[in-house]
Amino acid sequence: MSRRLDVDVAIIGGGLVGSSAALALRGMGMSVALLDKGFCGAQASGVNYGGVRRQGRPLEQLPLSQRAHGIWPRLQALIGIDGEFLRSGHLKLARDEADMAALEAYAEAVAGQGLGLELIGHNGLRERFGWVGGDVFGASFCAGDGHANPRLVSTGFASAARRAGVHVLENTPVKGVTRNGAGFALEAGDDLSLSARFVINSAGAWADSFAAAFGESVPLARIYPSMVVTEPLEAIMTANIGMEGGGIYARQVERGNCVVGGERALPLDDPDFSRPRGEGALAIMNRAAELFPGLRHAHAIRFWSGTEGAIPDRNPVIGPSLTTPGLIHAFGFTGAGFQIAPGVGEVLAELVRDGRSTTPIDAFTIGRFAPVPISTRTDRGSGAGEASEPQHPRETRS
Amino acid sequence: MTARAQPLIVGAGPAGVRAAETLVKAGLRPLVVDEAPACGGQIYRQRLVADERSSTALYGSEASKAERLHSNFAALAGRLDYWPQALLWNLRDGRADIAVAGTNRQIAYDGLILATGATDRILPIPGWTLPGVFTLGGAQIALKAQGCAIGSRVVFLGSGPLLYLVAWQYLKAGVDVAAVLDTAPFNAKLNLLRGLALEPAVILRGMRMTAELRLRGVALHYGVEDVRVEGGRRVEAIMWRQGTRSRKLSCDGIGYGLALRSETQLADLAGCHFRFDQRDRAWLPERDAGGRGSVPGVYLAGDGAAIAGGDAAELAGERAGLALLEDRGLPHDPERAEVIGRALSRIGRFRDILEAAFPFPAHWAKDIADETPVCRCEEISAGEVRGAVGHFEISELNRLKAVSRIGMGRCQGRICGSAAAEILAGETGRGIDAVGRLRSQAPVKPIPLALTMAETGVKAAE
Numbered sequence: 069m070s071r072r073l074d075v076d077v078a079i080i081g082g083g084l085v086g087s088s089a090a091l092a093l094r095g096m097g098m099s100v101a102l103l104d105k106g107f108c109g110a111q112a113s114g115v116n117y118g119g120v121r122r123q124g125r126p127l128e129q130l131p132l133s134q135r136a137h138g139i140w141p142r143l144q145a146l147i148g149i150d151g152e153f154l155r156s157g158h159l160k161l162a163r164d165e166a167d168m169a170a171l172e173a174y175a176e177a178v179a180g181q182g183l184g185l186e187l188i189g190h191n192g193l194r195e196r197f198g199w200v201g202g203d204v205f206g207a208s209f210c211a212g213d214g215h216a217n218p219r220l221v222s223t224g225f226a227s228a229a230r231r232a233g234v235h236v237l238e239n240t241p242v243k244g245v246t247r248n249g250a251g252f253a254l255e256a257g258d259d260l261s262l263s264a265r266f267v268i269n270s271a272g273a274w275a276d277s278f279a280a281a282f283g284e285s286v287p288l289a290r291i292y293p294s295m296v297v298t299e300p301l302e303a304i305m306t307a308n309i310g311m312e313g314g315g316i317y318a319r320q321v322e323r324g325n326c327v328v329g330g331e332r333a334l335p336l337d338d339p340d341f342s343r344p345r346g347e348g349a350l351a352i353m354n355r356a357a358e359l360f361p362g363l364r365h366a367h368a369i370r371f372w373s374g375t376e377g378a379i380p381d382r383n384p385v386i387g388p389s390l391t392t393p394g395l396i397h398a399f400g401f402t403g404a405g406f407q408i409a410p411g412v413g414e415v416l417a418e419l420v421r422d423g424r425s426t427t428p429i430d431a432f433t434i435g436r437f438a439p440v441p442i443s444t445r446t447d448r449g450s451g452a453g454e455a456s457e458p459q460h461p462r463e464t465r466s
Numbered sequence: 467m468t469a470r471a472q473p474l475i476v477g478a479g480p481a482g483v484r485a486a487e488t489l490v491k492a493g494l495r496p497l498v499v500d501e502a503p504a505c506g507g508q509i510y511r512q513r514l515v516a517d518e519r520s521s522t523a524l525y526g527s528e529a530s531k532a533e534r535l536h537s538n539f540a541a542l543a544g545r546l547d548y549w550p551q552a553l554l555w556n557l558r559d560g561r562a563d564i565a566v567a568g569t570n571r572q573i574a575y576d577g578l579i580l581a582t583g584a585t586d587r588i589l590p591i592p593g594w595t596l597p598g599v600f601t602l603g604g605a606q607i608a609l610k611a612q613g614c615a616i617g618s619r620v621v622f623l624g625s626g627p628l629l630y631l632v633a634w635q636y637l638k639a640g641v642d643v644a645a646v647l648d649t650a651p652f653n654a655k656l657n658l659l660r661g662l663a664l665e666p667a668v669i670l671r672g673m674r675m676t677a678e679l680r681l682r683g684v685a686l687h688y689g690v691e692d693v694r695v696e697g698g699r700r701v702e703a704i705m706w707r708q709g710t711r712s713r714k715l716s717c718d719g720i721g722y723g724l725a726l727r728s729e730t731q732l733a734d735l736a737g738c739h740f741r742f743d744q745r746d747r748a749w750l751p752e753r754d755a756g757g758r759g760s761v762p763g764v765y766l767a768g769d770g771a772a773i774a775g776g777d778a779a780e781l782a783g784e785r786a787g788l789a790l791l792e793d794r795g796l797p798h799d800p801e802r803a804e805v806i807g808r809a810l811s812r813i814g815r816f817r818d819i820l821e822a823a824f825p826f827p828a829h830w831a832k833d834i835a836d837e838t839p840v841c842r843c844e845e846i847s848a849g850e851v852r853g854a855v856g857h858f859e860i861s862e863l864n865r866l867k868a869v870s871r872i873g874m875g876r877c878q879g880r881i882c883g884s885a886a887a888e889i890l891a892g893e894t895g896r897g898i899d900a901v902g903r904l905r906s907q908a909p910v911k912p913i914p915l916a917l918t919m920a921e922t923g924v925k926a927a928e
């Protein structure tokens with residue numbers, strides 16, 4: 069026997085984007101169904117590195133990023149847990165003069181956006197962040213940035229949504245969406261038929277198939293950032309570390325474990341899953357031991373990776389479908405969606421209620437891509453071939 | 467034609483040694499890796515430094531088997547490669563990462579025999595993390611390999627054949643064994659009589675050990691419940707209840723274990739399918755009668771595939787070796803394979819009887835007090851686990867790990883995983899099989915950040 073459900077908004081994908089949208093929509097009094105093919109927050113949103121940083125983002129993202137920045141310290145009130153959010157500051161290192169020039173150029177470009185970046189020279193770095201060793205030229209510090217526990221935050225948003233009355237339907241893959249009359253008909257799980265006035269496509273690395281079903285093709289690739297975590301250590305790192313041009317990022321959680329990333333994993337036969345490469349993990353471990361003297365004798369206890377959707381221009385797709393009224397997209401965060409997602413959730417709720425957002429999102433329109441011929445879609449790169457993860461893109465130099 | 471890469475055998479215990487011997491006899495040159503400094507595995511573990519103890523003192527009735535295994539493996543030298551003190555920490559697509567002597571060597575293999583053995587299974591009890599509490603296996607290793615006891619007045623607690631064996635070994639070594647506390651009622655032991663016909667030697671040996679323990683004044687208590695360990699900076703006493711009676715005994719060492727659990731992480735990393743095994747209350751890699759896993763070229767043998775003991779491990783190792791030969795189209799002995807198959811199924815029937823005689827006290831899980839630590843690596847108590855299950859409405863073990871950190875520490879759930887699964891099953895009112903299993907991640911054990919990559923990269927095929 070099949071189940072039926074009738075809601076204002078159906079959200080495909082219970083990552084942090086989908087679940088924060090669900091919570092915001094519920095706050096506006098709408099009826100919402102949040103559907104996930106597995107468990108909410110078990111994909112990118114729950115397994116990411118946990119960097120909550122504005123610094124280094126493309127300029128177009130900053131207004132949205134600032135909006136999210138205002139939400140992070142309010143997690144306790146919003147979802148009932150603080151998600152281990154820590155405003156530790158984000159310290160972005162420069163290896164050489166060219167890196168430093170890039171950091172300076174970025175600081176200049178974002179002046180007036182409220183990031184409060186502080187450029188630090190070699191000596192200043194030694195004084196204030198003596199635990200950073202290696203051959204570091206200088207750095208840029210964003211005191212308001214930090215880090216949080218993705219496993220708790222993403223699961224926490226979904227549980228809060230459920231408590232607020234959202235129909236949270238896990239292990240319920242959406243199999244088909246069609247436009248019918250004034251709204252949409254969705255088929256999900258084994259036996260669920262759903263009708264909704266609006267559909268939000270927040271299906272992460274899987275979102276392109278839903279866009280394509282409505283005639284919108286997006287060059288969405290998959291990337292698999294790869295993480296290493298150490299055994300708990302005494303307090304060493306006081307800031308979340310990044311590096312200009314990529315290469316390594318690291319943070320220490322309150323419990324004492326250091327999380328280090330900077331390489332890419334490889335997809336398994338089922339490309340929904342991936343596994344860190346042994347040599348990649350070793351390379352990042354060696355790099356960490358070199359850069360942080362306090363980690364020289366530490367042990368790595370665990371690796372992991374996750375599946376993330378990436379777009380060549382490094383900006384997500386956020387906004388209404390251009391072919392189908394009532395359909396709204398939000399995906400393709402290209403390795404940097406964690407910090408921004410709670411802001412995206414609010415924007416999506418505004419789009420549903422008001423048809424527009426109070427935060428500028430024009431740069432993220434799905435209309436920016438030239439149509440991609442369907443035949444080339446299957447051999448798009450996984451991105452996993454790239455040796456290192458450009459979380460902190462060199463583009464910021466320009 | 468390019469030569470094929472070496473077969474790789476993980477573990478030089480009874481299963482790994484017999485597998486290696488089988489391959490060498492057929493003219494193959496396997497690589498055998500083991501974390502331990504010498505062959506023998508757990509049951510026939512060798513001492514770290516030579517001392518006066520005879521092998522009978524070390525291995526009791528199994529001394530001749532131990533000696534045979536050690537010398538047979540030594541005789542293979544030159545016809546295989548053997549890396550002791552080598553941790554295999556990652557597997558993927560025919561490549562293995564092995565940490566040996568501070569460097570990492572990545573090798574390509576063709577054919578993988580996993581003979582990774584087992585570790586103790588426990589459920590947390592109040593005080594189990596106090597210094598002086600060891601697992602039964604740990605207590606035995608201290609005695610066998612290091613020649614030292616875990617205390618001067620020791621209590622052994624738990625279930626499974628090792629309980630009486632280790633108590634008896636301690637007694638023989640001259641340690642004051644204060645008591646053996648068996649979690650099963652005495653009448654469960656009557657099941658053992660059914661085992662007499664199948665494995666008379668094993669049953670009689672067990673009876674003799676029990677009798678000797680009694681004769682030497684060691685108290686044996688059955689149906690022990692509500693156990694708690696007391697002490698300030700280390701173990702001072704153990705308390706328990708028997709029926710309506712509460713009891714207490716002072717001691718300075720406790721060996722504790724509820725039988726064993728298979729070491730299956732590498733099978734998981736190799737991509738093997740798992741199925742739930744009711745007898746072992748665990749998810750185990752699927753295998754056919756020859757030990758073939760679901761992934762072609764991957765074979766499973768010994769306690770790492772399912773708990774069955776040392777004799778079964780030797781047989782299963784040889785059997786997996788024969789399967790590998792057969793799959794490579796090399797001469798092998800199908801009759802021997804049949805003989806082994808029959809012997810293993812007899813041992814399997816015997817295992818059912820042992821399980822009935824040493825039942826796992828699953829009902830303990832719901833009584834674990836909230837303040838009792840479950841995961842000692844990450845310092846997570848039973849109450850925190852239950853709180854996470856409730857707050858996030860968790861129904862699956864990996865989700866529980868994500869929100870509570872249980873199983874995320876140094877041991878990756880090898881110690882706390884089965885307890886966490888039992889608690890989750892209890893909290894959600896579901897069967898232990900319904901809560902899933904922890905997915906394994908490399909590195910299977912901690913490795914140094916500064917581990918350097920060996921220059922050679924992938925070792926050339928033989």
Ligand SMILES: Cc1cc2nc3c(=O)[nH]c(=O)nc-3n(C[C@H](O)[C@H](O)[C@H](O)COP(=O)(O)OP(=O)(O)OC[C@H]3O[C@@H](n4cnc5c(N)ncnc54)[C@H](O)[C@@H]3O)c2cc1C
Binds near residue numbers: 107119292
């Ligand atoms: C290892 C790693 C490290 C990262 N580090 C950082 C960082 O430090 N800082 C940062 O800001 N960002 C980081 N990111 C990026 C960030 O995690 C993502 O951009 C963000 O989580 C994306 O959220 P999402 O909700 O779009 O996607 P997801 O969390 O992937 O959610 C999409 C959901 O859609 C569901 N779904 C898919 N198909 C269907 C279907 N047919 N039916 C129903 N449900 C479906 C999936 O199951 C999934 O739960 C990292 C990503 C990874 C993988």
Ligand SMILES: Cc1cc2nc3c(=O)[nH]c(=O)nc-3n(C[C@H](O)[C@H](O)[C@H](O)COP(=O)(O)OP(=O)(O)OC[C@H]3O[C@@H](n4cnc5c(N)ncnc54)[C@H](O)[C@@H]3O)c2cc1C
Binds near residue numbers: 477
């Ligand atoms: C501590 C302990 C003590 C035991 N004592 C007895 C006993 O006295 N009598 C008895 O009948 N049974 C005993 N058992 C049960 C016993 O282990 C077995 O029945 C028998 O040893 C199983 O043989 P095996 O070859 O399957 O595994 P094991 O003998 O356990 O051998 C497995 C080997 O694999 C190695 N290994 C595992 N993983 C890796 C890796 N990733 N990298 C490198 N090497 C690896 C280990 O170092 C080990 O040497 C004991 C079990 C334990 C855990």
